[in-house]
Amino acid sequence: MTATATKPAPPARHARGRQRPRHNREMWVLMLPALVPVVLFSVGPLLYGIGLAFTDAEAGRNHETTFVGLANFVDLLGDDDFWSSMRIGLIWSVTVTVLQFLASLGLALLLNQKLFLRGLARVLAVVPWAMPPVVIGLMWRLVYHPDAGIVNSTLGTDINWLADFSWALPAIIVMGIWSGMPQTTVVLLAGLQNVPKELYEAGAMDGAGTWRKFWSITLPQLRPIIVTITSLDFVWNVNQFSLVYVLTQGGPGGQTRLPMLFAYEEAFRYGFFGYAAALGVSIVIVVLALLGVYLWRQLREAS
C-alpha cells in the first residue's frame, strides 16, 4: 500500500481527448447490469412512492387512483394516531440513539485497554449483530415473558412487560440498545485505535489526567466518527420495524407503534397505499430536518 503511494504518478500514456469517450462508453457498459435493476426496482419505485403520497391509491385492484394533492397530508395532521406514532417514534429513536452511543462509548473505551477477558467481551459485543432481527425479537419475548421470563423471576416482579401501558416502551428501548450496540461499539473502537498515541504522550507530559485526556484528546479526535455513527443510528432507529413488530406488534394500545409499524398497518392491513406513502414522506421530512439541524450544529461547533 505505502509502496504504491510513494511512487510518482505514472505518466499519461494516451492523449486525454482520445481516452475520455472510450472510457465513458466502457463505464456505461459495465454499469448497465447494475443500473437496470437499481433504476427499475429502486429509483423508480422510490419516485413512484413519493408520487403516491399525493394520490388516494388503495390496495384493491379495481380501485381507480386519482390525484388528491395534499389531502393525505391534511388528513395526517388531523390524525391522532399519526401524532402519537410520531411522538413514540421520536422518544424511541432519540433515547435509543443517545443511550446506545453512551453505552457503546463506555464499552469501546474498556475494550481499547489491556484488560483480561477482553477477547471474550469483544466476541460478545458483536454477537447481537450476527443474529437475525426476528430471532432477537423472539429472544426478548422469552426474556420479558410474564410467566417463563427471566426479568420477572430475577426482579421478583409480576409485570407483563410487553402488554403494560407504561412498561412496554421502556422494555423495547432496552432491547433496541442491546441490538444496536455492536455496530456503534465496533465503529467507535476503530476510531479510538486511530487516535495518534503521540497526542496522549504530549498530554501526559503536560500533566493531564485521565479525564482531561478524555475530554481534550479522545472526544475531539473521535468527533467526526461520533457524528457519523449517531446520525446513522438515528436513521436506522427511525426506520426500525422488524424487532418491534416481532416483540409487540405495536401494542399495547399503540404504545409501541413506531412510525414504520403505523405505515405498514395503513398500507398492508388496511390497504391505504396513498396515506401510507404520505406517512413515509412525512417521516423523511422530519428525519432530514432533525439531521440537518444536528449536522449543522456539529459543523459550526467544529469550526
Next chain:
Amino acid sequence: MRKIPQYAALLAYMVFLAFPLVWLLSTALKTPQEMAGLDPTWIPADPTLANFSDAFGEQDLIGAGLRSLIVALASSALTVAVALPASYALARYQGVLKRVALGWVLVSQVFPFILIIIPLFMVLRQLDLVNTLLGLIVVHVTFTLPFALWMLQGYVRSVPRELEEAASVDGATRLRAIISVVAPLLAPGVVATLLFSFISSWNEFLFALVVLKDPDVMTLPLTLVRFTGPEGVSRLGPLAAASLMATIPSLIFFAIIQRRLRSGLMAGAVKG
C-alpha cells in the same frame, strides 16, 4: 489493583450482553414440564435436546429453511454478478455517473422502506410475482445492491492500478488484464460481499412479510414469527430451539469476518 473499576464495568457489560443469549439457550434446553412450572431458573433442571427435534416437526421448519436458503443463495449470487462489473467501473473511472451512483448508495440508506415497498409490491403484483420466491429474490437483490456496490468498489480500489498497467505493457488486453490480474486479488472481497448479501437475505423480514402471504412459500423468519401464536408456554422451548438454529448461518459468517471487522475493514470503511 487500580483496574478494579474497569473490571467491574466490563463485567456489567458482559452480563448485559450475554443474559438474553443465555436465557434463550436455557429455554431451548428446558422440558415442557419445567417451562410450565413457576419460578423459572437459569440452569435447566433436566436439560433436554427434545425441543430441537420437536422444532423440526412444527410449521414446516425444514421447508422454510430450504426456501430461505434458495432465496439467499440466488439473491447473493445475482447481487454480486450484477455489482461486480459496476463496482469496477465505479472504482476505476471518474464522471457524473459515478457521483450519482455513490450518492444513491447514501440516499437509499436514509429513505424509509415503506416508500419503496408499496410501489415495489404494486410492480410485483403486476408481474404476478407476489407470493413467489422469485419476487422476493428480486426485492432482495435490489435492496442489497447499493451496499454490495459500495463494498466491492472499495476492494477494487485496493488493487493497485499499476498491476493492470504492467499487464497491458506486457501485451495483455484490458479484459485479459482484469481476468488474470485483478480477479485473483479481488477474490477475498467477492467472497466477503457474497457472504454479506447471503446473510442480509437470510435475515430479512419486512420485505418477506409483504411479498409472501401464503404459509407454503414463507421463509424462515416468517415461519419463526408464526410459531409463537398465543402466549402459551408449552411451545416456547421448540421456538427457542428453532431460533438458535436459524442463527447458525449468521454466526458462521461473523466467525469468519470477525478479525477483519475489528481492525481493517471498519477502519478503512470509516476513513472512506
